[in-house]
């Protein structure tokens with residue numbers, strides 16, 4: 001199974017597939033626009049979806065989206081830049097935060113973490129970071145909005161280490177901040193990038209220096225800022241972590257860049273460095289061992305299903321991450337779970353604004369497949385092979401509701417709809433014991449609305465949701481007898497695995513102390 005195809009090597013080696021993780025308003029949309037702009041994928045900044053209430057280029061598919069003026073699910077964008085083929089996986093961030101956001105991270109080979117210099121490490125960043133951490137992918141940090149006054153950079157690095165548990169290596173260092181922001185000092189290349197506010201500039205203004213002590217810096221940015229820079233760089237050199245590519249690859253050390261996305265400052269430098277350090281597609285775990293991306297056959301897994309992108313056709317799109325080999329339009333692939341061969345006739349890729357049909361793609365890419373209802377999250381497709389990629393993990397929901405059908409006569413449609421939407425990954429379903437009541441868990445409250453809307457629109461079923469006070473779910477692992485003894489206190493997920501729900505972190509801690517022989521997992525990863 002490990003035979004590789006040298007013809008595809010270059011194509012696959014030049015792929016970089018990553019997701020941006022951040023808290024709302026840190027600058028993810030702005031950063032994405034600038035990156036697409038460098039790749040020539042868009043002609044002007046300001047067209048990426050997600051811009052609040054403005055240009056909803058790709059996101060007006062669902063009525064709910066229109067109603068709320070937000071995008072419910074994420075997609076992928078790709079572009080070419082300096083010999084690389086870059087795939088950015090979009091991670092929804094605002095109220096539309098959902099399990100999809102987590103699942104998208106399972107399809108990424110690296111993550112870019114954007115932090116607002118004034119706000120530091122925020123709640124949503126922490127959650128997304130944890131998923132990247134579990135997967136051990138490299139994480140690159142961009143500290144944004146240096147044109148505004150914010151936290152002291154040392155304080156920020158300390159916060160990143162304390163809150164996220166990852167060490168950091170500043171690749172460059174800010175010279176001043178806010179009104180005094182003058183540029184960054186590149187530690188590796190020993191050069192200064194002067195701050196310019198021209199948002200569309202093509203030329204970056206660098207000048208080489210002999211280290212931070214070079215008087216040239218003082219001449220350009222003023223004596224005071226130069227002195228401060230020298231003090232800070234010498235402190236960093238003595239007390240900071242060393243650059244270590246191995247630790248970066250394992251996600252234990254994050255290279256940090258400072259800049260101002262809105263002013264296009266530091267973005268290109270970030271991109272150039274990122275491309276040098278970020279990994280190409282890496283081997284992925286399957287039930288038959290690791291699958292090499294350069295292997296001589298096509299394979300991939302579904303990580304997201306997006307419904308009703310086109311309300312007129314009620315179609316669904318299943319997003320597939322290609323993990324090995326080459327994809328060609330019209331190719332027949334094995335749908336491993338169903339044991340059936342299917343033809344992939346009209347796959348699409350997503351640019352900033354349009355869908356376009358793809359003729360060929362390679363390991364690392366993401367394609368959208370029209371789904372007549374045959375795909376589930378985690379499904380493996382492959383040519384000529386019968387293995388399955390690791391099961392897609394579930395992550396702890398944060399909101400829970402009991403769900404009941406209003407009209408008992410519609411029980412059958414209700415069961416069917418809820419099972420299908422669970423398989424699609426819209427919501428998580430838990431059953432109580434011994435009553436077998438149904439509890440829905442979601443990562444973002446909007447998913448309750450999506451569930452209600454879709455059950456009504458697609459299955460003709462009205463439901464009643466009763467909010468429950470839980471905030472946390474933990475998958476339990478332990479001896480069967482110990483788990484059986486807790487049956488009355490647990491619910492089961494859709495695979496029958498025991499899960500315990502908690503109203504607070506405090507309750508969780510108490511339970512962990514009380515049942516110390518049992519492991520409490522934040523996600524079902526690896527269970």
Ligand code: G4P
Pocket residue numbers: 022023024025026027028029030031050051093144145146147148259260261262263
């Ligand atoms: P998000 O996708 O992470 O939610 O953030 P987004 O890019 O939409 O940016 C959030 C706000 O922060 C936007 O302002 C954006 O213009 C601003 N912003 C992004 N990067 C920078 C930066 O480097 N410096 C400064 N000063 N601001 C930045 P907004 O007023 O909320 O929206 P808009 O009207 O500008 O679109």
